[in-house]
Amino acid sequence: DADVTQTPRNRITKTGKRIMLECSQTKGHDRMYWYRQDPGLGLRLIYYSFDVKDINKGEISDGYSVSRQAQAKFSLSLESAIPNQTALYFCATSDDTGKSYNEQFFGPGTRLTVL
């Protein structure tokens, strides 16, 4: 089945460590997104990419960086993790048909805890 996968699913790390979260998709979609989910705040966009050569900052990009290694892969890095980056992180993809309301397909999430 065409799908969106995330690795790792759970990660506990210490303050100051560099962490990479990976996202892969077999849907053939050009557009990929990284969100973080915090209780009461919903999902907030960190970075997004419309194709391999296009990377854009989202609402809360400070402290994060991304890499679009291929159409199917979009990685999120925390250069120096801090405790307030403890959250549930979601990757999503969508098709590019020129419409403004393409459905987004979400991965299962990565639960990151920074001690």
Added chain:
Amino acid sequence: AQRVTQPEKLLSVFKGAPVELKCNYSYSGSPELFWYVQYSRQRLQLLLRHISRESIKGFTADLNKGETSFHLKKPFAQEEDSAMYYCALSGRAGNMLTFGGGTRLMVKP
């Protein structure tokens, strides 16, 4: 700037009761509105979008531009409707979604 507000963090109803999950938005243009749902141990997924004017799993939502609202309604709640519901807005081309804070719906037997 675009913003989505879901005033209720938790909504608890009994099975068979009507349910309404509120969503208000602010956007200066013509928005596209969506409801996404996350069932326990499942992924976040699209429930419905206003432009389709559809009913999914008995849920409907009407875009009210005058009140800038997009409330989700179901006349008779079922236990399997228990989930986290997010209202989302796309305000311009490129499918950038702004999500509300979410409402957890609990349907009691």
